[in-house]
Amino acid sequence: MKKVININFQGRVIPIEETAYETLKQYVESLRRYFASEEGKDEIISDIENRIAELFDEKLKKGAVCIADEDVNVVMASMGRPEDFEQEEAAYTSGTTANAGAGNYTQSAIPEPAPAPRRLYRAENDRVLGGVCAGIANYLRIDPAVVRIIFALIAFGGFGFGFLLYIILWIILPSKPLQTNVRKRLYRDPDNKMIGGVASGLSAYFNIDTWIPRLIFLLPFVLSLLPNLFNGFWWHWKGPWVAFSGLGGTFFVTYIILWIVLPRAVTASEKLEMRGEKIDLESIKNTVQEELQNVKGRSEKIGAELKERSKDVGQEISSAIQQKTQAFASEVGPFAKKAGTGIGNAIGVLFKAFFLFIAGIVAFALLIALIALLYSGIGIFPLKNFLLEGFWENFLVWSVLTMFIGVPIIAFIVWIARRMMRVKSGNPYLGYAFGSLWIIGLVSVFVLIGMISGNFRTKTSATEQVSITQPSTGKMIVKVSDGKIRYYSSDWFDGELPFLSMNEDSMLLNTVRVKVVKSGDSSYHIQMVKLARGNTPAIAEKNAANVHFPVTQNDSVIVLPKGFPISKEDKFRNQQVMLVIEVPVGKKIMIDKSIDWFDWFDINIDRRRRWNIDWDERWDNSYSWRNNVQYIMTADGLERMDKNEEDKGKLKSGKFRLKADENGVEIEAEGEMDTGKGTYRYKQQGDSIIIEKGKKPAPPKSPAPPPAPVQERKASVSSDDGKVEKVVRARAREDLHSPFHFLSGR
Amino acid sequence: MNIENTQSQMRKGVLEFCILSIIKRGEVYPSDIIEEMKRANLNILEGTLYPLLTRLKNADLLTYRWVESTGGPPRKYFSLTDKGAGFYAELQATWNELANAVHALTQNEQAIDTNPNNFNQ
Numbered sequence: 001m002k003k004v005i006n007i008n009f010q011g012r013v014i015p016i017e018e019t020a021y022e023t024l025k026q027y028v029e030s031l032r033r034y035f036a037s038e039e040g041k042d043e044i045i046s047d048i049e050n051r052i053a054e055l056f057d058e059k060l061k062k063g064a065v066c067i068a069d070e071d072v073n074v075v076m077a078s079m080g081r082p083e084d085f086e087q088e089e090a091a092y093t094s095g096t097t098a099n100a101g102a103g104n105y106t107q108s109a110i111p112e113p114a115p116a117p118r119r120l121y122r123a124e125n126d127r128v129l130g131g132v133c134a135g136i137a138n139y140l141r142i143d144p145a146v147v148r149i150i151f152a153l154i155a156f157g158g159f160g161f162g163f164l165l166y167i168i169l170w171i172i173l174p175s176k177p178l179q180t181n182v183r184k185r186l187y188r189d190p191d192n193k194m195i196g197g198v199a200s201g202l203s204a205y206f207n208i209d210t211w212i213p214r215l216i217f218l219l220p221f222v223l224s225l226l227p228n229l230f231n232g233f234w235w236h237w238k239g240p241w242v243a244f245s246g247l248g249g250t251f252f253v254t255y256i257i258l259w260i261v262l263p264r265a266v267t268a269s270e271k272l273e274m275r276g277e278k279i280d281l282e283s284i285k286n287t288v289q290e291e292l293q294n295v296k297g298r299s300e301k302i303g304a305e306l307k308e309r310s311k312d313v314g315q316e317i318s319s320a321i322q323q324k325t326q327a328f329a330s331e332v333g334p335f336a337k338k339a340g341t342g343i344g345n346a347i348g349v350l351f352k353a354f355f356l357f358i359a360g361i362v363a364f365a366l367l368i369a370l371i372a373l374l375y376s377g378i379g380i381f382p383l384k385n386f387l388l389e390g391f392w393e394n395f396l397v398w399s400v401l402t403m404f405i406g407v408p409i410i411a412f413i414v415w416i417a418r419r420m421m422r423v424k425s426g427n428p429y430l431g432y433a434f435g436s437l438w439i440i441g442l443v444s445v446f447v448l449i450g451m452i453s454g455n456f457r458t459k460t461s462a463t464e465q466v467s468i469t470q471p472s473t474g475k476m477i478v479k480v481s482d483g484k485i486r487y488y489s490s491d492w493f494d495g496e497l498p499f500l501s502m503n504e505d506s507m508l509l510n511t512v513r514v515k516v517v518k519s520g521d522s523s524y525h526i527q528m529v530k531l532a533r534g535n536t537p538a539i540a541e542k543n544a545a546n547v548h549f550p551v552t553q554n555d556s557v558i559v560l561p562k563g564f565p566i567s568k569e570d571k572f573r574n575q576q577v578m579l580v581i582e583v584p585v586g587k588k589i590m591i592d593k594s595i596d597w598f599d600w601f602d603i604n605i606d607r608r609r610r611w612n613i614d615w616d617e618r619w620d621n622s623y624s625w626r627n628n629v630q631y632i633m634t635a636d637g638l639e640r641m642d643k644n645e646e647d648k649g650k651l652k653s654g655k656f657r658l659k660a661d662e663n664g665v666e667i668e669a670e671g672e673m674d675t676g677k678g679t680y681r682y683k684q685q686g687d688s689i690i691i692e693k694g695k696k697p698a699p700p701k702s703p704a705p706p707p708a709p710v711q712e713r714k715a716s717v718s719s720d721d722g723k724v725e726k727v728v729r730a731r732a733r734e735d736l737h738s739p740f741h742f743l744s745g746r
Numbered sequence: 747m748n749i750e751n752t753q754s755q756m757r758k759g760v761l762e763f764c765i766l767s768i769i770k771r772g773e774v775y776p777s778d779i780i781e782e783m784k785r786a787n788l789n790i791l792e793g794t795l796y797p798l799l800t801r802l803k804n805a806d807l808l809t810y811r812w813v814e815s816t817g818g819p820p821r822k823y824f825s826l827t828d829k830g831a832g833f834y835a836e837l838q839a840t841w842n843e844l845a846n847a848v849h850a851l852t853q854n855e856q857a858i859d860t861n862p863n864n865f866n867q
Contacts, residue, residue, distance in 0.1 A: 011818075012818060024857065031793070035797065038800075039800075039801075039804060040799060040800045040801075040803075042802050043800050044796050047776070047796040047799070047800070047822065048792070048793060048796050050819070050821075050822075051776065051777060051792060051796070054777075054821075057817075057818055061817075078791070078792055079792045079793040080791030080792065080793035080794060081793075084791055084793070085793060116767065133823045153807040176854070408767070504778055576750060697837055
């Protein structure tokens with residue numbers, strides 16, 4: 001009992017047994033591979049398929065119900081299998097195809113007695129970039145894939161040296177269609193496989209025992225597991241990361257990529273190709289020796305020819321010269337033409353190479369990034385404990401990492417590797433699989449973003465009164481404890497991220513802000529507002545309440561901790577602490593420089609549905625302060641105690657005069673200062689500095705009598721308020737912009 | 747030295763010539779070429795014929811035409827181009843030369859005189 005399926009084969013509907021169909025499919029596939037490097041391969045395949053379809057059609061017309069196994073076998077026998085072609089063509093191709101397409105058929109029709117002397121060419125028919133690697137491989141009679149991999153390694157490892165070499169070879173080597181002279185390629189070995197047949201394929205290629213590559217792949221993996229075993233493996237089990245970390249991970253990824261990239265050796269010819277002829281130093285040496293022999297033979301021949309020629313005289317020579325020059329001219333003509341287009345070619349080549357180089361670097365960087373990602377996975381991952389809650393969020397992170405990030409990187413590397421090995425992507429399902437995995441990853445990204453931002457949706461605060469005793473000196477100093485609290489674990493994020501430090505269990509946050517307001521009564525008060533976010537107001541409140549920020553007091557000095565810890569259970573929900581210090585009128589406050597230690601940042605994910613209480617506006621009437629400056633609370637607000645010293649006098653508008661000579665510097669300014677209208681005089685002579693400030697708020701209607709040149713302008717300032725002030729500003733600027741003006745001064 | 751190898755090499759050398767000689771007689775369908783050659787006792791695999799035809803076509807020696815067939819998609823019929831005809835003529839000349847030479851050599855029963863004095867005249 002056999003299943004019969006209908007196939008559309010080259011425009012004919014053919015009922016065919018399923019097993020026969022499988023055989024046929026594999027046969028066509030093997031032909032496709034066989035003719036892969038042939039010019040016009042699609043045409044050849046379609047011709048052959050057409051003929052097969054025709055034969056089937058005839059069979060059906062004769063009354064057969066469907067195409068059975070034996071029919072396919074008959075067709076295959078008459079068309080010939082790739083192995084048969086190989087035998088047939090082995091002798092034949094060396095003579096003819098090398099010259100196919102060239103005009104000089106007459107010569108090649110006579111079979112050459114010895115194989116043409118080998119030269120280094122670029123392979124015209126088998127190339128990724130310029131065919132240099134395939135050419136070298138052809139010359140050395142080895143698999144182009146091997147040369148390509150070596151070249152890629154040199155190119156990346158040797159900082160462009162290999163790349164440069166490639167370009168040079170590209171430009172100088174002539175191009176020529178080369179028939180592959182290697183019957184050896186890297187395959188996966190399906191007969192001898194344990195997982196994917198990669199190791200057995202490698203062993204067949206390099207002619208070594210299978211266990212060697214297996215051990216190489218497996219050993220680092222096992223070694224990375226061993227320490228875990230001794231450490232109490234089950235307690236430290238970190239999930240699938242174990243497969244990705246360390247050397248074992250590199251080999252693991254390599255194995256997977258080779259698995260995807262290498263074709264499976266299915267047919268007999270492929271299996272033969274897989275084992276192929278031995279390549280080792282011996283065979284390469286033989287090749288080189290052969291070449292040297294050739295050169296020697298040729299030079300001897302030329303020498304003999306010359307000798308013979310030298311015997312001849314007169315006419316012989318002249319005719320020979322004439323002939324030679326003609327030949328030379330005819331040879332040089334096209335060559336010169338070629339050289340002309342050669343420059344254009346070289347530029348094109350350079351451009352192409354440049355882009356592929358960039359693509360290669362990108363691929364390489366991605367590979368490194370993937371490895372780095374895998375390596376650092378464990379290092380970064382404590383962070384996830386503070387962000388994520390519940391099984392689903394953790395699950396989604398995995399899904400994002402592997403599918404959204406990992407899959408495209410692997411896909412890209414596979415693509416590059418495929419190009420390098422010149423393997424046709426035979427399996428479209430792989431692309432679909434990659435695509436759908438990535439889509440899943442993409443969905444995971446959105447869901448994860450939604451979930452995490454949900455965790456930051458609402459913000460609430462919890463306010464508590466900090467009990468303090470009133471400082472006896474009438475002055476309060478606020479500073480940060482200089483004790484060292486630090487969680488040491490991974491030192492990755494020192495100072496880079498908004499939290500101080502963290503280990504696997506807790507994280508130290510320093511999102512603290514100090515605000516100063518006026519006290520309602522005659523004593524200091526401190527209020528602590530703890531803020532946090534959460535999915536619901538209740539959760540946010542709970543998160544806020546869990547913040548522990550103990551403030552201590554040492555008479556007048558209020559000491560704040562360096563930060564507040566949050567545990568893995570609390571999660572990071574943008575917890576913040578706002579310290580509101582109420583200062584009574586007439587009392588002083590100084591905030592120490594150490595307060596700079598604190599940081600403040602706001603994660604506000606959901607702006608639309610913001611039903612937060614207006615916790616910030618409540619403290620809008622707070623005063624701005626600078627650290628390390630003493631302030632006193634007055635009825636009007638906070639005021640600096642050290643004003644005079646600080647007040648250097650900033651000229652907002654007006655004019656100034658600057659005089660600098662060997663005696664010292666003298667500056668005179670007059671106009672709108674930041675302290676109001678007035679004059680300012682700075683004189684530095686030798687060691688002494690004199691600062692004079694006339695804080696006369698120049699009355700608009702009583703012009704003061706300052707020095708003469710100044711007065712003219714002054715007058716215009718004070719005469720009218722609005723318009724003229726602009727003029728003065730312009731003048732002041734004019735003064736500024738012409739250095740000679742005020743240098744020449746009085 | 748493998749006898750089969752030498753034999754197949756001999757056959758291959760004239761394969762193109764034979765195929766061109768069939769095509770020269772008029773438009774042909776590839777499987778007719780196979781038939782023709784089979785009749786002349788020159789067996790080749792169809793799978794090697796198609797690539798060869800494609801190569802010759804790409805070298806502008808052959809051209810083809812789609813011909814409608816009864817029941818089935820159109821078929822490719824091959825014919826010689828002018829260049830192909832010239833090419834064939836050259837091949838024929840070479841073949842004649844070669845055949846004569848081979849014939850002369852293989853039919854010559856006379857023992858070779860190895861005396862060097864008689865050789866360089």
